[in-house]
Amino acid sequence: MHLTGYIGLLFGLLASLFLAAWAAIAAWTERYEGLVLVERGQLAAAGGVVLSSLILLVALTSRDYSFMYVADNVDNALTFVYTLTAFWGGREGSLLFWELLIALSGAVFVFSPGYKSLAPRTKLYFWTIFLTIQGFFLLLLTSWSNPFIEVVPPRTDGRGLNPLLRNPGMIFHPPLLFLGFAGYTIPAACALAAFIAGEKKSWIAVTRNWNVLSWMFLTAGILLGCWWSYMELGWGGYWAWDPVENASLIPWFAGTAVLHTCIIESRRGALQRSNVFLMSLTFLLCIFSTYLTRSGVIDSLHTFGESGVSFPLFMCMVVGLAVTLVVVFMSERHVTRALSEFLSRQGLLVAAAWFLLALGLVVAMGTMWPVISKLWSPRPLGLDAHFYNRVCLPFMAVLVFFFCLCPWLGWKGGIRNMKGFILSCAAFAISFGAFYATGMTRFWPAFGAASAVGAMTSIVLLFAFYPAMRSLRRNWGAYGIHLGVALVALGIAFSGPYKVEREFVLKKGEVASIEEYQVKYLDLVEDSTPELRARATATLEVSRDGSVLGYLAPDKRIYVNFERQQFAEVSTIFSLGDEIYATLLGLTEDDGASFKLSINPLVNWLWIGGTIMSLFPLLLLRRIARPGEKGDA
Numbered sequence: 001m002h003l004t005g006y007i008g009l010l011f012g013l014l015a016s017l018f019l020a021a022w023a024a025i026a027a028w029t030e031r032y033e034g035l036v037l038v039e040r041g042q043l044a045a046a047g048g049v050v051l052s053s054l055i056l057l058v059a060l061t062s063r064d065y066s067f068m069y070v071a072d073n074v075d076n077a078l079t080f081v082y083t084l085t086a087f088w089g090g091r092e093g094s095l096l097f098w099e100l101l102i103a104l105s106g107a108v109f110v111f112s113p114g115y116k117s118l119a120p121r122t123k124l125y126f127w128t129i130f131l132t133i134q135g136f137f138l139l140l141l142t143s144w145s146n147p148f149i150e151v152v153p154p155r156t157d158g159r160g161l162n163p164l165l166r167n168p169g170m171i172f173h174p175p176l177l178f179l180g181f182a183g184y185t186i187p188a189a190c191a192l193a194a195f196i197a198g199e200k201k202s203w204i205a206v207t208r209n210w211n212v213l214s215w216m217f218l219t220a221g222i223l224l225g226c227w228w229s230y231m232e233l234g235w236g237g238y239w240a241w242d243p244v245e246n247a248s249l250i251p252w253f254a255g256t257a258v259l260h261t262c263i264i265e266s267r268r269g270a271l272q273r274s275n276v277f278l279m280s281l282t283f284l285l286c287i288f289s290t291y292l293t294r295s296g297v298i299d300s301l302h303t304f305g306e307s308g309v310s311f312p313l314f315m316c317m318v319v320g321l322a323v324t325l326v327v328v329f330m331s332e333r334h335v336t337r338a339l340s341e342f343l344s345r346q347g348l349l350v351a352a353a354w355f356l357l358a359l360g361l362v363v364a365m366g367t368m369w370p371v372i373s374k375l376w377s378p379r380p381l382g383l384d385a386h387f388y389n390r391v392c393l394p395f396m397a398v399l400v401f402f403f404c405l406c407p408w409l410g411w412k413g414g415i416r417n418m419k420g421f422i423l424s425c426a427a428f429a430i431s432f433g434a435f436y437a438t439g440m441t442r443f444w445p446a447f448g449a450a451s452a453v454g455a456m457t458s459i460v461l462l463f464a465f466y467p468a469m470r471s472l473r474r475n476w477g478a479y480g481i482h483l484g485v486a487l488v489a490l491g492i493a494f495s496g497p498y499k500v501e502r503e504f505v506l507k508k509g510e511v512a513s514i515e516e517y518q519v520k521y522l523d524l525v526e527d528s529t530p531e532l533r534a535r536a537t538a539t540l541e542v543s544r545d546g547s548v549l550g551y552l553a554p555d556k557r558i559y560v561n562f563e564r565q566q567f568a569e570v571s572t573i574f575s576l577g578d579e580i581y582a583t584l585l586g587l588t589e590d591d592g593a594s595f596k597l598s599i600n601p602l603v604n605w606l607w608i609g610g611t612i613m614s615l616f617p618l619l620l621l622r623r624i625a626r627p628g629e630k631g632d633a
Contacts, residue, residue: 035120075160
């Protein structure tokens with residue numbers, strides 16, 4: 001089975017490279033009869049990848065420890081759900097999972113109406129680019145990151161999945177990120193192909209659903225990663241500006257920017273070159289994310305370490321960027337239209353895109369600073385969370401403030417509804433004053449929170465003043481996403497700067513106070529399971545003004561096969577106001593226990609807003625007209 005799995009990948013690699021070359025020659029010579037061979041060949045290449053993936057999945061679920069990947073990521077005590085999760089929990093398996101999604105995306109795109117509406121020449125250039133990307137990933141899997149290495153003799157038990165990954169958030173977090181990364185392959189390849197071929201059909205319309213879904217999956221993946229950090233790592237936060245966290249956020253900034261600039265091209269025909277560049281850049285930043293995670297160039301909590309793929313990934317980014325620049329600047333110039341003035345809807349959309357790209361650049365530079373600083377210092381320095389918070393919070397606050405203004409501006413300038421404009425600005429000003437008067441005295445958090453209130457007011461007023469908007473699904477989708485962003489901004493503005501955190505050592509029956517809350521240590525229970533060597537669970541009673549609000553049960557655990565390290569599971573009392581958060585740090589020799597307690601104001605609005613952001617894009621999906629149908633262009 002090891003050899004069969006490897007041959008499936010090797011077949012996919014050879015087929016991809018052959019078909020990419022075939023498609024390039026056919027496009028160059030304008031011999032379109034070869035297109036059918038390419039399309040069917042892609043299905044065959046995808047079939048090879050699917051076969052290999054199934055073999056690895058069967059090896060995992062049957063605990064076949066003759067596979068090195070299985071022995072490194074599964075053990076006999078691991079539950080079935082986390083055994084499946086191990087597919088994307090390890091270095092080689094996660095890369096295979098990404099490649100599987102790329103291959104399936106290509107297979108699905110062949111049958112889509114959008115693909116069928118493209119000219120044959122565009123299709124051939126699309127396959128040249130897409131199959132080259134697919135071949136690159138298969139080259140990594142068959143050379144430096146092979147998941148089918150055999151262990152002789154096979155082990156009787158494996159090492160097991162990293163305990164930090166045994167969390168519901170990690171069941172869905174990596175697949176969603178990879179769905180986003182793989183999904184961007186289609187619009188990026190299509191944008192470049194359409195620009196090279198001079199395609200009359202708008203690639204933005206053809207790949208709109210792919211672009212929206214990719215962004216949605218990436219957003220949901222990042223959100224679940226935040227929730228996993230909050231619930232699993234026990235440090236009380238959801239974003240530490242860790243390099244791997246940043247790695248997923250950087251392409252999200254670019255992907256969000258291109259969604260906004262694509263609106264301008266669709267409505268006004270402007271920014272054609274910019275959109276092709278940004279679309280390709282978004283995909284290349286997904287490669288950059290993989291480079292950060294697997295190259296070992298940056299120390300991080302959950303990188304995979306150096307695996308030999310760093311140089312190929314680096315070269316992929318360099319070559320991809322060079323090809324993109326050549327295509328954008330050397331292709332036949334498309335229609336060019338001037339942009340409207342800054343104080344117009346078009347102007348603010350462009351400004352928002354620039355802000356997002358600036359945020360992405362700041363985060364990328366900060367993440368790579370230890371590498372960059374090596375150029376002049378023998379002691380490279382990393383940047384801590386304070387740097388990112390100082391720089392990124394003002395950007396975020398101003399971006400959300402744009403939400404207050406943008407809906408009331410005309411496309412070419414001017415204010416189209418003065419009443420709505422004034423009311424939204426008034427909501428911002430009043431809430432800013434109220435926040436400041438009630439103790440929120442730091443400027444940028446107060447500005448961000450007030451902008452969120454102004455943005456929500458603006459959205460509500462917009463639907464109230466224009467009843468026709470309520471009948472259009474895309475309006476619910478677009479403004480629902482912005483409502484989610486405003487709620488996320490509100491949650492960040494309060495829960496980040498105004499979190500209160502204390503550490504206490506308590507004996508049973510003792511009470512600690514934090515802010516207006518009293519926390520009483522009631523009991524400690526110790527037990528074990530087949531998966532856990534030992535577990536200690538504390539019970540804490542939380543009250544305020546003599547009324548019991550609930551109970552916390554944080555625990556400390558030691559996993560089988562990971563006995564040198566202790567892991568903490570946090571416990572929270574849910575609230576839309578202050579959430580109480582507890583971590584059991586350890587036990588003392590005198591029958592006491594040490595705890596870290598924190599009060600996280602409005603943190604759950606971040607999860608609520610993020611969930612809205614992750615679901616409302618579904619309302620933006622449109623049916624793409626088949627060639628010859630009404631509405632086809």
